[in-house]
Amino acid sequence: MLRIKIIKYFYFLFILLIILRLGYWQIIRADYLTAKGENQRLNEREVLASRGSILFSDQSTLASSQPMFLIYAQPKVVKDKEGASSKLAGVIFDLKFKDETLDEESKFKELDKLKKDFLDKLSKDLYWVSLGYKVDVYIKDQVEKFNIEGIGFEESSARFYPEGSSSAHLLGFVGSDIYGSDTGYFGLEGYYNGELKGKSGLFRTERDALGLPILIGNFLSREPKVGKTLSLNINRTIQFIVEEKLKKGVEKYGAKGASAIVMDPKTGNILAMASLPSYDPQNPSGYPREFFKNPPIADSYEPGSTFKVLVMAAAINEKVIKEDTKCDNCGGPIRLGGFDIRTWNNKYTDGINMTETIIHSNNIGMVFVSKKLGKEKLLSYIERFGFGKSTNVDLQDEDSPSLRSKSEWKEIDVATASFGQGIAVSALQMVKAVGVIANGGKLMEPHVVKAITDEGKSIDIKPKELGKPITKETAKVITNMMVRAVNEGEAKFVKPDGYKIAGKTGTAQIPVSGHYDPNKTIASFIGFAPADDPKFIMLVRYTEPSSSVFGSETAAPTFFDIAKELFLYYGIPPHE
């Protein structure tokens, strides 16, 4: 009986052990085993979403995606490492030196160096090594032709810019974030990164022992969502013209940098925006970081005489002066707060009227205007024209200079601000503000993107009116003053014949260590045309031109050069 009992206990103990062991596998290790089984059986891969395209206003491509490849090797699988290294080196050599003629010795050295690099990688005691990242389809095809066992490819994508480095500042670029994923930086790529990046898809199938998919097995396919497409207001013809003319201008005037903005004053649509020096968005790592910021929105400067039209508009709108009001203290320099204020050419005309003040860009006349207007009203108009706050343009990295608080404005500050000194603005703020004069008194919000398209559905970004700082009548008066400034001012010799263009030159000295350097200026010209029914407003700006410090001799000729091309493009005949 005892033996039967012992066998019974052993039997139950054995059963209990089996139950416990099964419980361990079925309950405690269930997730691990399920995952292990699925790993053997299921094949899962992430399908990367293409980044959305960026299109010009005519729907031609400014930025899209191109296929790129990661070339990798499995060193333990590659049999003829020497041979594979030679073949790979040959392909890279042909591509690297396709435009160069090397002598036999240099050729041999370069080839040998490349071969050694590849051999080093293939000789490593690793299962997987990367041979090339973001390699284009041409190289991939060349390598694939060799049919080397143990060399593989993985598709990815990179940005493609058919127009090269055109509009680089406007676009920004695509780089990697801390997780190695593509992310947009600066410009449109940065501002609209969320819309452009899309959503990766997932593809999961059951595989047999040979790794082939089983048709009757489990299947999951989540299609990748391609990023949204941005249609811009940027007109590629105007952008091309502006970039070409700026390049020529920088060379001709020996400037350190240049920028230009062309905007439709009626809608606030940005038609072109360009800056020099520029960079290649395909290869941003080859440029210093300072090159990446977009000067028209990220750099602040003193606008100089271009600001006069805004102060004059404020004074006329407030009816404290009229266009024929005469200045009663313009006979010579004036002293304010311990500083002498002079005209740019040290010539003085007593009794000069307000139109002549704008035509001859007279600083003393503007001080007269600022006194008539007063500090409170001047500051109120500066704010109403949109200074001291962001323009809300849809570009990353906008840096709008702030205004000093009211209590900090002294008499001398009000006087100098009237001719654009001691006040910092961005180029886009200036275009937005002067656009008020071109648009019958209405302030428009500037926009680069016209529409965002997602899977066939398009969301239009409509023009947005922000306010009406001045009346239509005031705008008309200032327009006439600006037309006369073009026809009779310093830049009259470079103006295209027969066209009615409203404009104003600006030459602002650059503050250096607490004083203004007379040889370092920012020369600019802002204007719109045709003056009676403007198609565009444009600002051209040169930083530290060396051939001449004046806007009338540098920025104005470039402005008129671009304007001539725009008249031709829009089919606008001369009015005379």
Added chain:
Amino acid sequence: MNLLYKFRSYPFLSRKIILSLIVVTIVAALIQIWVVNRLSTYGEQIISLEKSANVLELENKVLRNKLDKASSLKEINILARNLGFESIKKIEYLQDIGIALNK
């Protein structure tokens, strides 16, 4: 009971039915094996089709990029210059002379 009775009454019929059932079952089983075998071995063809689709898709992307590049203003400008085109220097605009013109 009624059916069993009928089978017992017609032994020839019952044998025929049983035989038919066995044949149908065997044929169905064979078809099942063939279908499952075909379906599970279609993987190779799927892989081949997948590869073809990928190649075509890649080719499509490359062609689209080439088309974009060829139609870029940068390329057109170079081509126009090489072909001897020049920008217009002087334009004559037709003035409105106040006379209706025949088409």
